[in-house]
Amino acid sequence: MGTTQLESVPEPKYWHLKTVLNDALDSEFEVGEILPNERDLAARFGVARATLRQALEQLELEGRLQRRRGVGTTVAPPRMGVSVGPAAHAWPGAGRDAWETAGCVEAVPAAAIAALLGTGADEAVHTIRRARVMRGQPVAAELLYVPRSSVPGLSADLTPAAHAPAVLRELHALPLEGEDRAVELGSARAEDAKQLDRLPGAPVLVVTSRYYSAGRVAAVSVATYRADTCKLTFGDAGAFEVTHHQEDRAQAS
């Protein structure tokens, strides 16, 4: 036939639904506004609830929606730009960063962490758990590993409350020579999820950083950022001022 193909690859329902909802969010809803519940929405669009949920899941992954059990689905604000350095080479937690220390223990890290640190397989290191907070929301859960050899001046007996601050103080006194970073997609484990106020399995951006001093790795940080609410920024120039909504429209066009 001489006619053009109408739809050689028929679009899945949930994909079309996602587009429709995305447009509706731009034109008919305000940030923070609550959507109709899933059963009503599914009925309104004439699909099964599971199909609707497939569309909602994608929109949540893209940071357009926020869903909370027992509450409802709300329109998410634009993603927060979160600087993850290297902003004028600095030790983690130095400066006026909103990091909150949640605890500190000395423990043998996982094999992969020990490999990054260059420590022995059975060597205990200072392990500091921290939370990063922006605009009153937790955005990241971090585990900071500091070998004992990096902070030799540490006094032997410390109260739990004094432990983390003392390690950080010693660490910040070292000359920082360089840093390394890697970013990959992961899913939140139970402990991190709790700290991030999300369910286990929520998508996160895992940032693994190595800090160098005296030609060695002086510390390693594994920080898991909420992928739905955060946009990680790198580099020395100013933060991107474009809003998330504009970027979405850019992608859609």
Add this chain to the structure above:
Amino acid sequence: MGTTQLESVPEPKYWHLKTVLNDALDSEFEVGEILPNERDLAARFGVARATLRQALEQLELEGRLQRRRGVGTTVAPPRMGVSVGPAAHAWPGAGRDAWETAGCVEAVPAAAIAALLGTGADEAVHTIRRARVMRGQPVAAELLYVPRSSVPGLSADLTPAAHAPAVLRELHALPLEGEDRAVELGSARAEDAKQLDRLPGAPVLVVTSRYYSAGRVAAVSVATYRADTCKLTFGDAGAFEVTHHQEDRAQAS
């Protein structure tokens, strides 16, 4: 009662299933090996196929599995470390990077891109579509936006084949003063998905870069990386040599 709670928060089946499968992948399967099909696996674990798929989806998101329609589910190799600069300040595509130009047009970009570039809302810019290939696999689809004012020396009439190389040549001749970067989670649109050999909606890491020259934004790049197969690396030090499997075990411990 004086007994401790057994499970105040009962673990979802798919979550437990994911753990079991993850361990099995480490101990009983080789990279590239094909798993039993979903119907058999579901029956073996005594769950519905949808529940099994929920576990498989998470494992695929974490880069442990690769699923292809009509073929089957295979054990994925460790994620590739992909450098996304700033590696000795360089224009995109300079050096021996495995970028393949797919096309080039002059078009008015989306409003968000125009805002990043600082161009007028109706101003056409050179738009180059490229693919980044590593180890024979496509890892990223990129759109590179170059305003006409950044490459004033460009001859007016160019054949389509000569267009992109000419723009890149002019761009690389400029002095690069700095760069900006942001990383966020997104889902692949149809065009990018095709280029990445994935289905639309596949999770991607969107890297937005601004390149500065003469105090202005000389080019903007929006690159979407396959989130399942890529680990983005930043910084000047050598690449992380830890394998993905080790990292997974580190997370799990």
Add this chain to the structure above:
DNA sequence: TAGTGGTCTAGACCACGAA
């Protein structure tokens, strides 16, 4: 207690890839 999202089931059909 009522209403929300989260989990789970047992089916069905479709699109794709390989033989």
Add this chain to the structure above:
DNA sequence: TCGTGGTCTAGACCACTAG
């Protein structure tokens, strides 16, 4: 043609939040 993963349905029950 056959087996695979991808989509979709119409239910059900559970966990959580708020009033």
